[in-house]
Amino acid sequence: MSASPIYLGVVGVGGVGTAFLSQLARLPNAPKLVLLARSSQTLLAPTPAYSPAIPAADWATAAAAPSLNKAGALSAEEIATYLASAPGRAILVDNTSDINLARQYPTFLKKGVSIVTPNKKGFSDDLSLWKDIFASAAEGKALVYHESTVGAGLPVLSTLKDLVATGDEVTRIEGVFSGTLSFLFNTFAPASGSSSAQWSAVVAQAKELGYTEPDPRDDLNGMDVARKLTILARLAGLEISRPDSFPIESLIPAELASLPSSADGITQFMNRLPDFDAEMATVKATAEKQGKVVRYVGSIDVAAKAVKVGLQYFDKDTAIAGLKGSDNIISFYTKRYGANPLIVQGAGAGGDVTAMGVSADLLKVVERLR
Amino acid sequence: MSASPIYLGVVGVGGVGTAFLSQLARLPNAPKLVLLARSSQTLLAPTPAYSPAIPAADWATAAAAPSLNKAGALSAEEIATYLASAPGRAILVDNTSDINLARQYPTFLKKGVSIVTPNKKGFSDDLSLWKDIFASAAEGKALVYHESTVGAGLPVLSTLKDLVATGDEVTRIEGVFSGTLSFLFNTFAPASGSSSAQWSAVVAQAKELGYTEPDPRDDLNGMDVARKLTILARLAGLEISRPDSFPIESLIPAELASLPSSADGITQFMNRLPDFDAEMATVKATAEKQGKVVRYVGSIDVAAKAVKVGLQYFDKDTAIAGLKGSDNIISFYTKRYGANPLIVQGAGAGGDVTAMGVSADLLKVVERLR
Numbered sequence: 001m002s003a004s005p006i007y008l009g010v011v012g013v014g015g016v017g018t019a020f021l022s023q024l025a026r027l028p029n030a031p032k033l034v035l036l037a038r039s040s041q042t043l044l045a046p047t048p049a050y051s052p053a054i055p056a057a058d059w060a061t062a063a064a065a066p067s068l069n070k071a072g073a074l075s076a077e078e079i080a081t082y083l084a085s086a087p088g089r090a091i092l093v094d095n096t097s098d099i100n101l102a103r104q105y106p107t108f109l110k111k112g113v114s115i116v117t118p119n120k121k122g123f124s125d126d127l128s129l130w131k132d133i134f135a136s137a138a139e140g141k142a143l144v145y146h147e148s149t150v151g152a153g154l155p156v157l158s159t160l161k162d163l164v165a166t167g168d169e170v171t172r173i174e175g176v177f178s179g180t181l182s183f184l185f186n187t188f189a190p191a192s193g194s195s196s197a198q199w200s201a202v203v204a205q206a207k208e209l210g211y212t213e214p215d216p217r218d219d220l221n222g223m224d225v226a227r228k229l230t231i232l233a234r235l236a237g238l239e240i241s242r243p244d245s246f247p248i249e250s251l252i253p254a255e256l257a258s259l260p261s262s263a264d265g266i267t268q269f270m271n272r273l274p275d276f277d278a279e280m281a282t283v284k285a286t287a288e289k290q291g292k293v294v295r296y297v298g299s300i301d302v303a304a305k306a307v308k309v310g311l312q313y314f315d316k317d318t319a320i321a322g323l324k325g326s327d328n329i330i331s332f333y334t335k336r337y338g339a340n341p342l343i344v345q346g347a348g349a350g351g352d353v354t355a356m357g358v359s360a361d362l363l364k365v366v367e368r369l370r
Numbered sequence: 371m372s373a374s375p376i377y378l379g380v381v382g383v384g385g386v387g388t389a390f391l392s393q394l395a396r397l398p399n400a401p402k403l404v405l406l407a408r409s410s411q412t413l414l415a416p417t418p419a420y421s422p423a424i425p426a427a428d429w430a431t432a433a434a435a436p437s438l439n440k441a442g443a444l445s446a447e448e449i450a451t452y453l454a455s456a457p458g459r460a461i462l463v464d465n466t467s468d469i470n471l472a473r474q475y476p477t478f479l480k481k482g483v484s485i486v487t488p489n490k491k492g493f494s495d496d497l498s499l500w501k502d503i504f505a506s507a508a509e510g511k512a513l514v515y516h517e518s519t520v521g522a523g524l525p526v527l528s529t530l531k532d533l534v535a536t537g538d539e540v541t542r543i544e545g546v547f548s549g550t551l552s553f554l555f556n557t558f559a560p561a562s563g564s565s566s567a568q569w570s571a572v573v574a575q576a577k578e579l580g581y582t583e584p585d586p587r588d589d590l591n592g593m594d595v596a597r598k599l600t601i602l603a604r605l606a607g608l609e610i611s612r613p614d615s616f617p618i619e620s621l622i623p624a625e626l627a628s629l630p631s632s633a634d635g636i637t638q639f640m641n642r643l644p645d646f647d648a649e650m651a652t653v654k655a656t657a658e659k660q661g662k663v664v665r666y667v668g669s670i671d672v673a674a675k676a677v678k679v680g681l682q683y684f685d686k687d688t689a690i691a692g693l694k695g696s697d698n699i700i701s702f703y704t705k706r707y708g709a710n711p712l713i714v715q716g717a718g719a720g721g722d723v724t725a726m727g728v729s730a731d732l733l734k735v736v737e738r739l740r
Contacts, residue, residue, distance in 0.1 A: 027536070
């Protein structure tokens, strides 16, 4: 509750990182930005005063300011030591998707540096890393907030945590967790109206619009969804050993799975994808015959400890079927909420909304550390 | 972050209050319950040690324990003084719907006692009280959490606060905010299938099921929805002077508005309501002719500073039209979220889910005070 200064280190200046820095510049009571690291460069407020701070608004030009220190890439250990030595509590915001940095979270946390991040890698890898992260946070009296690892800025993890912490019994979690796959299926098989577009054409369109990863197979293999399910299932109390320790239906045709991940491999994949349009057309027609539409969903049956990711058919009047654009939807079925789930829905990807989740987490950590 | 004890006073043991106490008994790191007040009785941990605490699990039998102090009804001032004198930070949980207690929140807050409550009265009354509450909280370095004043345990206020605090521009908020009115219209004019039930029969059924207030006019007059809209609009930055300072469409026929609020008046109201079934049937048929359904909604147009509560027609494939049971739905339209709103949906009334919002708030206040 006191107004002691809090020191902030930020790693990553990609889409989310840039959006975050522009939000940070306008946050009330923002902590002091004293470290900003990109792939090969690090900008630092000079020790021992950790002052002047880096201006979040125009960090790019600040790199030229003589009052700040510049260094090459620092190791996670060096960043942790720098932040932990600040004359007050410190927070690391990791805006990368780097598993190696995530593996070092325990180093930061044990030194008392809190973590705020949209990087889902660390929370969805080996269960041992998950346990290490939270044990280290307890040891260092540091906090870990990672709302944006699932559903971007949507209140998904905070809602699940509140349900669990107040003693509700979460029985099932189900939803569309990938903005990319949401767009693909909402376009390919809309619940109202109809579409004659072939599957490969929809994938090509999404790639064109920048809705897919540079290699669309990184969306189609289902691993992004599986990692999000891993995080939710662990928060619901299930000990998921790995993000691939449950059934994941890949939308990459088996015949194309071995194409290289090079630019040439991506081109080959896109060129050969039309050969498999008939398969997806059959899936769509089968759903249609039942008056349903096909969607790519993840689900967690908590009692049965069953997690799965893949295609499923839904009645056209359900919320999942009626999803628009690249929206996510997450339904929590619980004992208290009864037959009708608690539902959260909206954009689940994009720099601004992902950064919003990071900024909101940061404000909560600052409130708790002050 | 330290583990200093926190002291808790609870007022109200009705439906929400009872559910809250049973959740409190199972909360991890719960604060010490040192005061429990009901209409005419108060149970207190003896001063100056504020120990032993009152067992939340079986508070009813604890009233007989010789180790606790019993008193009659205490004034808000006395309760505030008792809590503020505890040897640590203190929190008042107000589980009543009493405007008089709410008017005393500034007294508690100035003394450093934080407030957690589902009581919407204080936050939706005169704007001067709203301002006094938050100024007093700042003065006393105390916290105010009131998630359950809108949408019960659904993450509505926390989501709106995060949007605003991180710099998003909220343009419009729209939704169904009353579980009672949700049930009435979902039953009277379902989006899928059809119903031949008369309006008065649906109201009688809802009253029978306990879904309405004892006097259904307390739901039908729209004031409950207007109070929730007042709170949301204020959090979105609008200076709403009073909960009746904007258009509210009452569903009480003008001819029945002057019936007394006595038991006899309620009976007369229910007996004469069928005389107005034709009016509601016309509303329903008019919507139907446009392929729509009628719903009772509240909306806030932030830019136009326009708040209104009343009947509106919706396409049958919209989320509002498809609502089930007595669910609430709240849509936030913002600059960052673009064309598709951020939506929160689920049960918005009931002792357990309302108490869940209170318990979750309490945990957050405890985390910040420790």
